Each structure stands twice: as structure tokens, then as C-alpha cells.
Amino acid sequence: MSSKQPNHPSLLTVRNLNKSFGTFRALRDVDLDVKHGEFVCFLGPSGCGKTTLLRAIAGLDLQDGGTIHLGGRDVTRAPPSERDFGIVFQSYALFPNLTVAKNVGYGLVNRRMPSRDIAKRVAELLAMVGLPEQGDKFPIQLSGGQQQRVALARALATSPGLLLLDEPLSALDAKVRVRLRDEIRALQQRLGVTTIMVTHDQEEALAMADRIVVMNQGVIEQVGTPEEIYRRPETPFVADFVGHMTFLDAVVTGPNSVRVGALDLIVAEPSAAAIGTAVRLAMRPEEVRTRSITLDTPNRFEARIGELSFLGSFCRARLEPVGSSGTSIAADFSANAMRDLSITAGETLPVAFPPEALRVFQEVGR
Amino acid sequence: MSTAVQRVSVATSSFAEKRLVVGERHVAGALIIALCLVLVLIIALPLWALLSKSLESSDGHFVGLANFVTYATTPTLVSSLFNSLTIASITTVIVIPLAFFYAYALRRSCIPWKGAFYAAALVPVFAPSLLSGLALIYVFGNQGLLKSWMMGAPLYGPIGIVVAESLYAFPHAVLILVTALALSDGRLREAAEALGTTRRRMFWTITLPGARYGLISAGFVVFTLVITDFGIPKVIGGQFSVLATDAYRQVVGQQNFPMGAVVGIILLVPAVVAYFVDRAVQRRQTALLSARAVPYVPQPERKRDLALLTLAMAIGGTIIAIYGTAVWGSFVRYWPYNLSLTLKNYDFSAVEPSGWEPYWTSLQLAFLTATIGTALIFTGAYLIEKLKFFPVLRGFAQFLAMLPMAVPGLVLGLGYVFFFNASWNPLGLFYGTLTILVVNTIAHFYTVGHITALTSLKQIDREFETVSASLQVPFWSTFRRVTVPICLPAILDIAVYIFVNALTTVSAVIFLYGADTKLASIAIVHMDEAGAVASAAGMATVIMLTAISVKLLHLFLDRMVLGRLQRWRYR
Numbered sequence: 001m002s003s004k005q006p007n008h009p010s011l012l013t014v015r016n017l018n019k020s021f022g023t024f025r026a027l028r029d030v031d032l033d034v035k036h037g038e039f040v041c042f043l044g045p046s047g048c049g050k051t052t053l054l055r056a057i058a059g060l061d062l063q064d065g066g067t068i069h070l071g072g073r074d075v076t077r078a079p080p081s082e083r084d085f086g087i088v089f090q091s092y093a094l095f096p097n098l099t100v101a102k103n104v105g106y107g108l109v110n111r112r113m114p115s116r117d118i119a120k121r122v123a124e125l126l127a128m129v130g131l132p133e134q135g136d137k138f139p140i141q142l143s144g145g146q147q148q149r150v151a152l153a154r155a156l157a158t159s160p161g162l163l164l165l166d167e168p169l170s171a172l173d174a175k176v177r178v179r180l181r182d183e184i185r186a187l188q189q190r191l192g193v194t195t196i197m198v199t200h201d202q203e204e205a206l207a208m209a210d211r212i213v214v215m216n217q218g219v220i221e222q223v224g225t226p227e228e229i230y231r232r233p234e235t236p237f238v239a240d241f242v243g244h245m246t247f248l249d250a251v252v253t254g255p256n257s258v259r260v261g262a263l264d265l266i267v268a269e270p271s272a273a274a275i276g277t278a279v280r281l282a283m284r285p286e287e288v289r290t291r292s293i294t295l296d297t298p299n300r301f302e303a304r305i306g307e308l309s310f311l312g313s314f315c316r317a318r319l320e321p322v323g324s325s326g327t328s329i330a331a332d333f334s335a336n337a338m339r340d341l342s343i344t345a346g347e348t349l350p351v352a353f354p355p356e357a358l359r360v361f362q363e364v365g366r
Numbered sequence: 367m368s369t370a371v372q373r374v375s376v377a378t379s380s381f382a383e384k385r386l387v388v389g390e391r392h393v394a395g396a397l398i399i400a401l402c403l404v405l406v407l408i409i410a411l412p413l414w415a416l417l418s419k420s421l422e423s424s425d426g427h428f429v430g431l432a433n434f435v436t437y438a439t440t441p442t443l444v445s446s447l448f449n450s451l452t453i454a455s456i457t458t459v460i461v462i463p464l465a466f467f468y469a470y471a472l473r474r475s476c477i478p479w480k481g482a483f484y485a486a487a488l489v490p491v492f493a494p495s496l497l498s499g500l501a502l503i504y505v506f507g508n509q510g511l512l513k514s515w516m517m518g519a520p521l522y523g524p525i526g527i528v529v530a531e532s533l534y535a536f537p538h539a540v541l542i543l544v545t546a547l548a549l550s551d552g553r554l555r556e557a558a559e560a561l562g563t564t565r566r567r568m569f570w571t572i573t574l575p576g577a578r579y580g581l582i583s584a585g586f587v588v589f590t591l592v593i594t595d596f597g598i599p600k601v602i603g604g605q606f607s608v609l610a611t612d613a614y615r616q617v618v619g620q621q622n623f624p625m626g627a628v629v630g631i632i633l634l635v636p637a638v639v640a641y642f643v644d645r646a647v648q649r650r651q652t653a654l655l656s657a658r659a660v661p662y663v664p665q666p667e668r669k670r671d672l673a674l675l676t677l678a679m680a681i682g683g684t685i686i687a688i689y690g691t692a693v694w695g696s697f698v699r700y701w702p703y704n705l706s707l708t709l710k711n712y713d714f715s716a717v718e719p720s721g722w723e724p725y726w727t728s729l730q731l732a733f734l735t736a737t738i739g740t741a742l743i744f745t746g747a748y749l750i751e752k753l754k755f756f757p758v759l760r761g762f763a764q765f766l767a768m769l770p771m772a773v774p775g776l777v778l779g780l781g782y783v784f785f786f787n788a789s790w791n792p793l794g795l796f797y798g799t800l801t802i803l804v805v806n807t808i809a810h811f812y813t814v815g816h817i818t819a820l821t822s823l824k825q826i827d828r829e830f831e832t833v834s835a836s837l838q839v840p841f842w843s844t845f846r847r848v849t850v851p852i853c854l855p856a857i858l859d860i861a862v863y864i865f866v867n868a869l870t871t872v873s874a875v876i877f878l879y880g881a882d883t884k885l886a887s888i889a890i891v892h893m894d895e896a897g898a899v900a901s902a903a904g905m906a907t908v909i910m911l912t913a914i915s916v917k918l919l920h921l922f923l924d925r926m927v928l929g930r931l932q933r934w935r936y937r
Contacts, residue, residue, distance in 0.1 A: 060832055080835035081390060087836045093829040097851040097934045107837025138934040158837055 011036045011162065011194045012057065017066035019052055019218075026052040027063065028218045037192045039185065041205035044215035045241065050198045051166060053215070057196065058164055059083050071161050083162075086155030090167040092147045094139040100126070100150050101135030107158040125153040128187065145176040152184065156193070163188070165197035169204060181208055202242045206230065214238045236361045239282045246330045250281040250360070258360060261324030265299045268356040280361045285316060287357035288331035290341055290349065299353040303329070308345050315343070322348060390840045394755045401746045402759055405766035408809040412781030413773065419784045420627035433624045437632075443612060443625075447632060450609040453524060454593040454636070457531045461588050462581060464532075465539035468681055471674035472540075473547040474573070476666040478675070486682035487540045489689055490533055492913035494870045494887045496597030496894070497906040498533040501692035502526055503602065503899060509702050511691070522604030530598045533685060535591045539584040546580020547573075552662035565670075579647040586640035593636050594774030596873045597887075601894045601902075609633050610776055610873070617783060617877060630780040634773065641772035689910075696904035714889070714905060717898035724889035725908060731803050731885060732868040739808040739815065740861040743767075744853070747819035748845060752831050771813035779874035782806050786878075798880025806878055807868045815860040822856035823849070855928060862920040866913045 012034040019027040026049045034040050042050035055061040057068060059080040067076045075083045094103050105122045113121075126132055129149040139147055148168055155163060168184070169177045185208045188195050199205050205212045206226040214221045214229060214237075222234045233239035236247065250258040250265075252273045258265050258281055265281070273279055293300055306318035306328065315338055319329045331351070333343055341349060423429045437443050468487060472480050490498060505512050506521045506529075519525060550573075558568050596610040603611060609629055617626035695701050699708045715721030746767060750760050770778065786797045796802045826849065834844040850857070872887040879888055886909050893902040 058832070058836065079391065080832060081838050081840075083836075085836055087829075087833060089827075089829045089833075091827055091829060093827045093833050095830065095848045097848060097932070106834075107839055110837070110839045110843065140934060140936070154833070155836070160836070164836075 010034055011038075011071055012196075013067075013069040014053075014057070015067045017053070017056060017063050017068070019049075019056060019061070019063045025218050027056070030066070030218075030220055032213065032220065032223070034194060034196065037194055039188050039195045039197070039208060039210045041209035041212045042196065042198045042215060043202060043205040043212050043242070044200065044221075046200060047217075048215040049218040050200075050213075050215050052218075054164055054166055054196060054198045057083075057162075058085055058087060084160050085162040085164050086158065086160035087164040087166065088148070088151045088155050088168045090170050092139070092144075092151045092171075094147055094151055094154075096139050098138075099135060100131070100137050100139065100142070103139065103150055104135075104153045104157055106154060111158075121157065122153075125157055126150075128156075129153045130183065143176075144172050145180050148172065148180060149183075152187075156191070161194065163193050163195040165195065167198055167200070169199070170201070177204075184208065206242070214241065216241070233282075233359065236280060236282065239359060239361070244285050244330060244332075246283045246285065246328075248281045248283070248327060248329070250279050252277045252279055252360075256355075258358075261321065261327050263299075263301055263321055263324060263327075265353060265358065266355045267358045267360055269358075269360070271360045273360070273362055277362070282359040282361060283329065283353060283357060285330040285332040287354060288319065288329065289352045289354060290331075290333065290337055290343075293350045293352050297352045298355055299358075300350060301352070302348050303351045304348045305343060305345050308343070317343065319351060391755060393840070393842065394749075394753050397745075398749050398753070398756050398759050398763065401749055402763050402766070404742070405746075405763055408805050409766050409769050409773075409812070412778065412785040412809075413769070414781075415785035415788065416627050416630050416777065416781035419623055420631050422624055424622065424624055429624075433628045437625065437628045442607070443629075446607045446609055446612045449524070449606060450593050453527050453531065453608060454589045456528050457535060457592045458585055458588045460528070460532050461535050461539050462585050464681060465536055465584060466543055466577070466581065467674065467677055468536075469540050469543035469547050470573075471678045472544055474550075474662070474664050475671050475674045476664055477671050477678060483678045483682045484544075486686050488537050489685055489910075489914075491537045492866060492870070492917065493689065493910040494597055494872055494890060494906055495530075495534045495595050496601045496872065496887075496890060497689065497692055497903070497910065498530040499526065499598045499600075499602035500890075500894065500899060500903045500906060501533075501688045501695075502530050504691045504695040504701060504903070505688060511702060520604070522602055523606040526602035526604075527599055527606065527608070530602055531592045531595060533688060534595065534598060535588040536681075536685070538591060539588050542584040542587060543577065543580050546577045546583070550576050550662045555662060579650055583644050583647050586636075586643050590637045590640045590774065594633050594776050594873065596776055596876065597891070600891055613776060613780060614876065617780065623784060626780055627784065630777045633777050637774050637777070638772045692903045693907045693910075696900055696907050698900065701900065711898075711900040711904045712908075714893070714901055717896055717901045718889050718893050720884055720889070724884045724886045725905065727800070727883055728869055728886035728909065729912070731800060731807065732865045734800070734804045735807045735811075735868040736861045736865040738804065739811070739864045740857060742808065743812060743815040743860060744819045744850075744857055747816050747823055748849060751820055751823045752828075752849070753841065754831075767816045768813055770809055770811070775810050775871060775873035778806065778810055779877040782874070783877045798878070798883060800883050802878055803875055803883055803885070806874050807871065808864070810871065810874050811864050811867050815864060818856055818860050818863070819853070822853045826852055851932075854932070855924060858920060858923065858928075862916060865916055869909050869913050 010033040012032070014030060014032040017027050017030040018025070030049075030053060032053075042053060044050045052061065056063045057070075059075065059078055059082070062077070067074065069075065070083055070085075095106065098106070101119075101122050104125050105118045108118045108121060122135060123132070126135055129152055131146060131149055131153070134142065134146070139150065142150065148171075152168075165184070169181055172180065181204055197205075197208065206229075209226055211223060212226055212229045213223050216237050222229060222238045224232075229238060229242055233242065239245045240247070248260045250260045252271060252275050253259050253264065254275060255270045256267050258267060258271075258279065260281060267281075271279070289297075302322040303319040304322055306320055309316045314332050314334050317331050317333060319331050321327055321329070333341075337343065343349065420433055421428060421430060423432070468483075471477055472484055477483075502521060504510060506516050506526070507513070508521075510516075510521070516525075554572050554576075555568060558572060563571070593608075594610060596614060599606070599608045599611045600614075607615075609632060613626050613629040613633065616622045616629060696711050697707045697709070698704070699706045699710070710716070718724070746763065750764050750767065753760065773781075782802065785791065786794050786802060788794065796805075830844060830848060831841055834841065870887060872891065875885055876888055876891070879885055884892075886905055890902045890905045890909075893899075893905065
């Protein structure tokens, strides 16, 4: 699997990539390395440059500046046909007038492969994506999820070194999306094919990727494993975009402490900011602790429960620390906690912020 | 997974890659350059020849605007300009309201026999424009059945031209307005009804504003068609001269090329204005209707439907009756004294030296133009729309492809005369041959075919070329295996459109035919000039029936054959 070409440390190397559309800068000095066999997701809001980056890698829209190396070869100026990749689009882009089997074998026919070998390979690929014996149907006769599997099989048919997925799941129903996302991930791991997927859906990125590249306004904000991105966001943007986050205005009071309104809080990670600096404190709603709180629990305070929104398996509450009115903190309570602690709007209860769950961001670029 | 298979195909892929890359860019470049050259040759150079000719004296010296000054100071020429503007304006004012209510009846009412009314309105499209003139001669002419209705006024002249042009231009206006009225948001009417709006107010505040771009567009199309039409003023204009007949007289009659060029450029003005108005209107029209609009479905309403049915029957009936009279007249022994039927008028050799030959030449022209033209237009549109190489050249080709829309056939014909007759031009040897007629007719009808092709190409997923490139399949394979099969209905549309127009057109080819390449539509003009109106009507009838048959064959092919070939369109 990952035994392919160990002499190149990374399959894809992007350096200093820039691209503008008129006055709009879609990519600014983007650097990126993708290792062999890796599944990388480009994640960001629409217009962040993730699709532009993917299309530059594919050679579909040429960049204004920078270099791209693929498999140790400089492909900066190469047309798509000279780069070694397969691609799947949100729209499936299946040829409607060709059968499923002909779609999958489309790239094989051109390689002077004997038709018996093509048929064998097509059958193999269709079995691989879970559509055996559907080869004679036309795309229109398949569901959206099935069509996307065919598109995947077609992209993999020529065994490309790199698989590019451009929002492949966005056109599908929620249920199908979850199932297909697990299947794509399993297939990718089985084949070991290096894959880049563009998505705006953070859940998708967190569930599928080995590494996530979070982008905003043409810049890479952070590259990391899903765990790193979620637990240790490096910028307020990443913190805000991935998962939910409460931001509080705070002042540094020591190397490991900050003050929010009347609350003095301990922060596990030492901050470099000088005492007295205004910072932003970030906290995930699900990290607000309500159980087994004693007087020794750090960052413990009394909070009044404001609005409650029912969200199915959990409730999101607005908490207001007693004595610091105007500060509002989001907290998620499981259905269990709601029942056990009989949480109702207007009540007060003791809560705590675990010091290791608090992140401090310097107030730059706000 | 079978790693062995993977390895092997990776190896072959890099081999195939090298072989193909050299090819693809070069082929694309060669094709786009070839397309540009062809378009320059068949569109740009003839127009340039026309422009430069208008600035030259008869012996070829540059004289600036002197010819235009001469034109403006020659009363007979200026009066033609005035005549043309008057005729075109009156016709537009007559046709647009009639066409609007006709289209309204077809789209927004519950009248029966809509298909038949639609077909009736389209009949004039399938005949040479001058058939409506010939038909009027049968009905209202000196020997006309209803001559008394003219109350002594002469048919030959402005009255005849306006009526005949109205018949000829009517279907073009109806087609545009039917499309414009199809674009309507049913929710607007529902909202208005919920607010208790009266029908009259709904018409003025919703229906008419919704169709206003269509009305503007139709108005300009009718005006341009009429002002540039040659056939009708030729057969029914009498001594009343208009721009189009002036151009013919200057070039063919007096061999005064520079003055012909000046008239051509004057004719170019309304067409160019119409072209830009239409483009501006198109841009707004699309913004008018959101993707989420709910189409309006008319509900039966007795009074309105009855009124519209009466109107539709009157107009549709008139068209059928007038064209029918021409067809009938072509079979009559001696109109109107001996109405017994005969085929003698169809023995064209009695009045026209080349007999039936022009008909076969026309068929040949239509066939060659349709096949070669469709191949050129569709391939050109594909190169322009789908390839990513050479954006500047593609933009240039797109500009040239849209140009013929703004150039009336008569003007293009003049351009061809000047270009291919120039002493320096080695291509002059094609003058008078079928080749030049085919090339000219392709250029004449290029834009409509081009737009049809572009529309159908734009509906295809724009990622097909990308997917193919990623699979290292060159674009021409995808063109052959995917694009052409998907666009087959549009390709047929283009071919039939060109075929029908090549059969019926007079204006451009009247300057270009040779002794061996006289076309049916030109033979009609000649037979009419020779006073053989019945034979002229006979030839026009044959042309019309041929064009209608081709259209019916097209409908049949579309339904039956394509339905089976294109199984993939249906679940």
C-alpha cells in the first residue's frame, strides 16, 4: 500500500501558490505537502479558496504564481492530461449516454487494453464500489449515491496516483451521505490511494480525513489531524469554524490565568501574552462541566440558566455566571444530564470550565 | 485489490500520456486557428469588402464619404430610404399586436386546436417570402378574386408590400412572443388574485410587463426582416422602390458597385441596432425569471377564450386562405376566368429556360449547406465553448460567429459580390458556382445555428472535458462518444433550420448565382418578371411543400428514431 515510491517524502508539494480573479485574491502564498497514501480534506467556508486550490492541483485553472510537484515531477504548467489524477465532482459528471460499464471503462478504452481485460477490470471496480451487475444500466436509472459510486469507480479505473474529490457528497441526502462517506474512507484505506477531498462540511472532514487543511480567504489557517484541529485550534477562525465555540473577552492576569468579568479562571496552557493584555478566551459548549463538582474543582462558579434550545439528543443552554451579567456562555447538556440535574431555565447551578479545555487567543486581526 | 493490474496500467498510463499530450494541444490549436480562418474568409472579409467598396469610386480610388454624399443628394435614392422606413414601421405596428394576441391565445388561454393554430402561423416560414406577394396578386390583384375589396386602390405598391410583409413577418414575431409568454411566474398572478386585482389590471401590471422584452425583441426583428426583404417588393412593389430593390438595381442593373455598397451599409444600420437591442434584452430577460418560478397554467374562462379563439381563427384562417389561394392558383388553367385545374403551370420549361433544373439545384444547395454547415457550426461551437486552449482566438471566433445575425442576407450577398469579384482575389473562380452559394448560405444562417449549438452544449456538464482529461482521453474522443450523441436533437434542429432557409432564401443568393446554378427561389423571381405568375406560384408551392415535408420528417425522426436511439434519456 504505502510502499509506493518511498524515495519521495511527499507525493504532492505545493509552494507559494497564488491566484487572483480580478482584484479578488483566491489563493495567497499557499504551501502544502501531501504524503503518500494520505487522505487530506480541504475545509473552509465557500469562497475560501479550497476549490481553487484543488483545481490548480488538477491543472484545471492555472495559478498565477508558485509551483506544484506531483510524484517528484514538476507539473506547474502541465495540462490536466499530463498529471496523474482521477477526479470526482459534486455533479457526478457521468456521461449520460453511456452505460455504467462504459463510463467506468472510459479511460481504459484509450489505452489499447484488450476488451476482455477492460470488461474484467470494470467488473472488478463495480464490485469494489458495491454495484456488481449494474453495468448495463444508464446513469439516469441509478440513485444519486449509486451514480457517485460509479463516478468513483471511473476515477479509480486508471489507478491514478492521486484521487481528487470535489464536494463529492454535497448533492446527496443526509443518510446516504453518511454511508457513502464511510465507504469512501474504507475504500481509500484499502487501496492506499492518496486522496484530496474538498468539503465545506466539518463533520465530513473530521470523520474522513487523516489531515485537515482549514482554509479562509485564500490562506491556510491550520493543517492538522482532526483531533488537533478540534482540540487545539490555532486561530480563532479555526476554533469558530470547526465545531461550536463560545468566545469571551478576557484579560491576562498571569502566565496561567485570565479574568473574564468577575471570574478568575485558570488556563492549562501557558500563554505568552503579557499581564494586562486583552485576549479572547474560547470554550466548547460540550466541555462545560456540571457533574461531580466540589469546592476544589478549578474554575468553578455559579451560573444562571438562560434560554434552552432542544436539539434532539442534547440541549444547548445559555449560561450567565452569577455576578457577571452580560456574559453569555453556550453549554451543551445531554438528555441524561437534563434529567439527572433537573435543568430548567431560570435556575442556577454550579458549573466548571476544565482548565485544559480553555484556549486563549491573542486579539490580532479581530 | 489486484496490485498487479494497478502497476501495469500505471506503466501504460505514463506511456499513453506522452503520446497523447503532444497531440491534444496541437490538434486543438490547429482546429481553432482553422475555424478562425474559415470565419474570417466567409464572414469578415466579405463585410470588409462591402465597407471598403462604399468608400471607393467606381474605378477603385478611395473617395471617403463622397458616395454617401451622392446618395443623400439623389432624391430618388433618398425617397427609397423614406419608403423603406415607412413600410417597415407600418408593418411592425400591424404585426406586433396581432402576433402578441395570437401568442397570448396559444400560451395563456384554453382555446382548442392550439397545435393547428401554431402550425398555421408557421406556414410562411416554409415558403419564400415572395409567395405571400404572389398570393396577394391572386386575391387582390388586377385579376384578383376580391379585387373589389381594394376599392380602386392599387395593390402593387405600398399597400401590397405592407400586407405581404405582414404575412411574411408574422410567424417570426409569434415565435418570439410565444417564448416570451412562456416565461411567466404563476405565483405573481396568484398573489395578484389573492389581493383582489381585476383582470384588466393584471394584464397591464403583470402580463404586459412580463412580455415587454419579447415585444421589443419581436418589434426589432420584424422591422429588420421587412426593411431588408427583397422578394416581396420585387414582385408586388410595382414602381414603388425601397432600399432592397435599390441595392439590386444599382448592382445588377447599373453595375454601380459603390452605390450598391452604400445602400448595403444603410441596410446594415437597423439590423445592427436590432442585434444590440436584442442582446441587451436577452440579458435582462434571463434575470426576470428566477429558477424557482412556478409556470403559469391557464384556467378556462369562457369570455376570454371565445374572444381569443375568434381572433386565432381569423388570423390563422387568413394565412391559410391566402397561401392556399396561391397553391390553388398554381393549378388553375387561366385565373380567374377558367378555374379548371391543370398541371401545365408546373411544366416550368414553358416559361423558364432551365425548367425544373433550379429546383434540383436548390435541393442540392439545401442538402450541402445543411450537412457541411451543421458540421462546421456544431464543431465550431464546441471548440469555442468547451476547449480551454487559446482563449483569445476562441473569443475572436465567437465574435465572428455572432456577426451574421446583424447582417441581412442582402448585405452579405453584396459583400460576397464585391469580395469574390475583386480582380486581385484568386477565389474569384468560384463566382457563380454552387460552392459560393453553399458558403454564402452557411455564413448567412450561421448565428442561429451557432446559438442553438451553444445552448445545447451549455446544458452539458462542463466537467466532462475535465474528467476526460484526467482519464487521459483526448477531447475529440469525448466529442465523438459523448458530446455529439447528447446533442443529436440540437444538431438535427440546426440541420433542418439551415435546410429550410437555404430552400427559401432569395436575398443573398440573387447576386451570386451563375448560369448553371440558378436556384428555385430565383427562378420564381424570373418567372414572375416574365409574367408567368402561375408558374412562379407553382415553383414556390413546390419549395414550400418540400420544406414542410422536411420539417415533418424532422418531427418524425425526433419522436420515433431518436426516442429509440436515446433510450438513456429516460428512466
